[in-house]
Amino acid sequence: MNHILDAILASTAPDSGSAAVSAEDFAALPLPESYRAVTVHKDEAEMFAGLSTREKDPRKSLHVEEVPVPELGPGEALVAVMASSVNYNSVWTSIFEPVSTFAFLERYGKLSPLAKRHDLPYHVIGSDLAGVVLRTGPGVNAWRPGDEVVAHCLSVELESADGHNDTMLDPEQRIWGFETNFGGLAEIALVKSNQLMPKPRHLSWEEAAAPGLVNSTAYRQLVSRNGAGMKQGDNVLIWGASGGLGSYATQFALAGGANPICVVSSPEKAEICRRMGAEAVIDRNAEGYRFWKDEHHQDQREWKRFGKRIRELTGGEDVDIVFEHPGRETFGASVYVTRKGGTIVTCASTSGYNHEYDNRYLWMSLKKIVGSHFANYREAWEANRLIAKGKIHPTLSKTYTLAETGQAAYDVHRNLHQGKVGVLALAPEEGMGVRDPEMREQHIEAINRFRNV
Incomplete structure (x- = not known):
């Protein structure tokens, strides 16, 4: 991989021109036979059997090893990954919950001879990247070797009419690096070319890699007409x-x-929200909210106390939208505190999938529950455009090496992190890859807001 890294560093050096290494030069770089990647192993899928979710340790299941470079197919690209990040789907993969991701790979492998490449005894994980295009397959016209890119994680086939109004409705919709192989926590990644977007020029590799999945997910869930339509x-x-x-x-x-x-x-997390500009902040631990009396019964008095606290912060108004993702622990309270005619929009269930709520507060108050999952290509592009324009900023708090990915996933699993945690792949150190230092300087305080907290 050294010759590839040398070419990338030469093209992104502060005193180099954008054409210091041409597309033809990148296309001529020989590809290695193998690359380092973060994987889980199919024969270890039962390693945590009998343990509770909290007891399952990603440091024991995630491996960093050499794997073969995958075959490049039509409409695809191979990308040299400079940096990636850890999302909660990487945690799910590492602890084999709610199911082993090898079930996804087996199902995908049955789709076509090309998809069969993904059904392997190992799974290269990761749903974010920032890097440089190395090769493009037949039919790719929008991207060339040497292009600096980030990738969104929507993988679709679009052979069904169902996906042509909203690609998230494609029957073959998958999340790259979670439901497909060859993800971004690696030195090389295989993506469909329509996953690629321009890397924001004012950000370093690790900063550019951090927003991808979560930024696009939040955009669809909250802003898009497919979500809450804020x-x-x-x-x-x-x-x-x-x-x-x-x-x-x-x-x-x-x-x-x-x-x-x-x-x-926590008070530290409350302070971060205030740094972003939020004025209404509730520290749920400090205020002692306990929405469940025991494993089977929720405490409606706590819902009411929570609703009263919200109205104290809003001048007497209930919330129009609830941005839900904890799931079981909070969902009953979320339905209760939403105003009449309001919307609860949910994209995940990190505290449990079996939600319980009192339906009287939903049907009699004409509230809506909207399911939201990642984003379509247009929504991902718009979310990335806002990052590139400096309207929305990365929330990177800490960066790990590829060899430390197990610890990074452990920290996310245990909620020991703030914002997003990054992972350096080929990038030898933080802070590299900035193309527009003047714009960066305008936003440097916001870019670093989550660091060192």
Whole structure:
């Protein structure tokens, strides 16, 4: 990989021109036979059997090893990965919950001879990247070797009419690096070319890699008409408002003229929300909210106390939108506190998939529950465009090496992190890859907001 890294560093050196290494030069670089990647192994899928979710340790299941470079197919690209990041789907993969991802790869492998490449005894994980295009397959016209890119994680086939109004409705919709192989936590990644987007020029590799999945997910969930369709003046309750998803939801609410009510779990996380510009912040641990009396019964008195606290922060108004992702632990409270006619939009269930709520507060108050999953290509592009324009900023708090990915996933699993955690792949150190230092300087405080907290 050294000759590839040397070419990338030569083309991105501060004193180099954009054409210091041409597309033809990149296309002529020989590809290695193998590359380092973060993997899980199929024969270890039962290694955590009998343990609770919290007891399952990603450091024991994630491997960093050499794997063969995959065959490049039509409409695809091989990308040299300079940096990636850890999302919660990487945690799910590492602890084999809710199911082993090898079930996804087996199912995908049955689709076509080309898809069969993905059905392997190992799974290269990761759903974010920032890097440089090395090769493009037949039929790729929009991208050339040497292009600096980020990738969104929507993988679709689009052979069915169902996906042509909203690609997320494609029957063969998958999340790259989670439901497909050859993901971004590696030195090389295989993507469909329509996953690629321009790398924001004012960001380093690790900063550019961090927003991808969560930024696009938050955009669809909160801003898009496919999600909550947020408008100016809306009161938006955001669970985990300083976390990977919530930190972008908070920024979208503020940038869109809405009023975020940020729910966090510590004074440090509350301070981060205030740094972003939020005024209404609830530290749920400090205020002692316990929405469940025991494993089987929720405490409606706590819902009411929570609703009263929200109205104290909004001047007596209930919330128009709830940005939901914790799931079981919070969902009953979310349905209760939403205003009449309001929307609960959910994209995940990190505390449990079996949601329980009192349906009287939904049907009699004409509330809506909207399911939201990642984003279509247009939504991902718009979300990345806002990053590139400096309207929304990365929430990177810490960066690990590829060899430390197990620890990074452990920290996310245990909620020991703030915002997003990055992973350096080929990039030898942080801070590399910035193309527009003048724009970066204008936003440097916001870019570094989550660091060293």
